[in-house]
Amino acid sequence: MARVVVDVMLKPEILDPQGQAVANALPRLGVSGVTSVRIGKRVEIEFAPDSDPDGEQAARRAREIADRLLANPVIEDYTVRVEQ
Amino acid sequence: MSTRVGVVTFPGSLDDGDAARAVRLAGAEPVRLWHDDATLHQVDAVVLPGGFSYGDYLRCGAIARFAPMMEIIILAARDGLPVLGICNGFQILCEAHLLPGALTRNQHLHFRNRDQLIRVESATTAWTNSYEVGQELLIPVKNGEGCYVADRSTLDTLEAEGRIVARYLSGNPNGSQRDIAAIRNEAGNVVGIMPHPEHAVDALTGPSTDGIGFFASLLAHLRSGGATRSKAGPRSGDPAGVADEKVPA
Numbered sequence: 249m250a251r252v253v254v255d256v257m258l259k260p261e262i263l264d265p266q267g268q269a270v271a272n273a274l275p276r277l278g279v280s281g282v283t284s285v286r287i288g289k290r291v292e293i294e295f296a297p298d299s300d301p302d303g304e305q306a307a308r309r310a311r312e313i314a315d316r317l318l319a320n321p322v323i324e325d326y327t328v329r330v331e332q
Numbered sequence: 333m334s335t336r337v338g339v340v341t342f343p344g345s346l347d348d349g350d351a352a353r354a355v356r357l358a359g360a361e362p363v364r365l366w367h368d369d370a371t372l373h374q375v376d377a378v379v380l381p382g383g384f385s386y387g388d389y390l391r392c393g394a395i396a397r398f399a400p401m402m403e404i405i406i407l408a409a410r411d412g413l414p415v416l417g418i419c420n421g422f423q424i425l426c427e428a429h430l431l432p433g434a435l436t437r438n439q440h441l442h443f444r445n446r447d448q449l450i451r452v453e454s455a456t457t458a459w460t461n462s463y464e465v466g467q468e469l470l471i472p473v474k475n476g477e478g479c480y481v482a483d484r485s486t487l488d489t490l491e492a493e494g495r496i497v498a499r500y501l502s503g504n505p506n507g508s509q510r511d512i513a514a515i516r517n518e519a520g521n522v523v524g525i526m527p528h529p530e531h532a533v534d535a536l537t538g539p540s541t542d543g544i545g546f547f548a549s550l551l552a553h554l555r556s557g558g559a560t561r562s563k564a565g566p567r568s569g570d571p572a573g574v575a576d577e578k579v580p581a
Contacts, residue, residue, distance in 0.1 A: 261483075262436065262481060263436075263439060263479075263481075263507075265437050265438070265439055265440070265441050266437065266441070269441055317390070317394060317395075317398070318390070320391055320394070320427065320434055322426075322432075322433060322434040322481070322482065322483075323434045323436060323481060
């Protein structure tokens, strides 16, 4: 079974108000020196076992899913990695 | 035969009832369409209402975009079927790539619910031809993710081609780039708007009746031969009204 992790992040030029709100709260925790916080999504996809030892097929299918559904290319970038 | 305007209900739609009522007040026959149904029931136009389709999971409109009903609306819209997306409907149109750009979390992170002044900037669409350019409308805005974003070249193209349909006046409620409240596709049959014209059609319940013009515009557009009835084919033994019965009360 291949587990694929897709990380979806807002593109750098897209404002992340959630991340900013977290960054602004950090001094209240006594944390200083943070210049930026960006918040994204982590999606874990598990594929049924098959003859795909290195997870190549799983990664390809995960990229298709990410392209069509998990990420909106207008505002988001994504990365795919296989975790066996 | 009266004009038939479809209003789609997704799981989590909220404003389908008000949209159907606005259609009726404008003089057309509202036809309730169910997201999981793949026939347009011979409607002349479609309204995608506001709400939180599929709980706004993943991104607003991202899952609704793949509903069977949306797949046929996307094809029909490319053939000229008039489609108005309001709020969540606007988000779905962007996710479906019928309109460019995306709608993101309000810049200030607050859900904004108020009566909002907007200015009409394109009066040649299927949904705004009864207004005049420069006309100001007071209609409710209520969204948490209404901040319109697109890259600079897309924004410049929208401006250059007159495809910004309305802008916010007297304060931008969500941080939308260039104060964009509504945009249209090139042909003008597809319009997405973040504020809610369907909530401003009756003096008893709305801040004005300024919103009725969107629905009156559609009737004028269809009367002038603007579009043909949706090519949904025969009703395939699917009696009219089946969709209505599936719609939760």
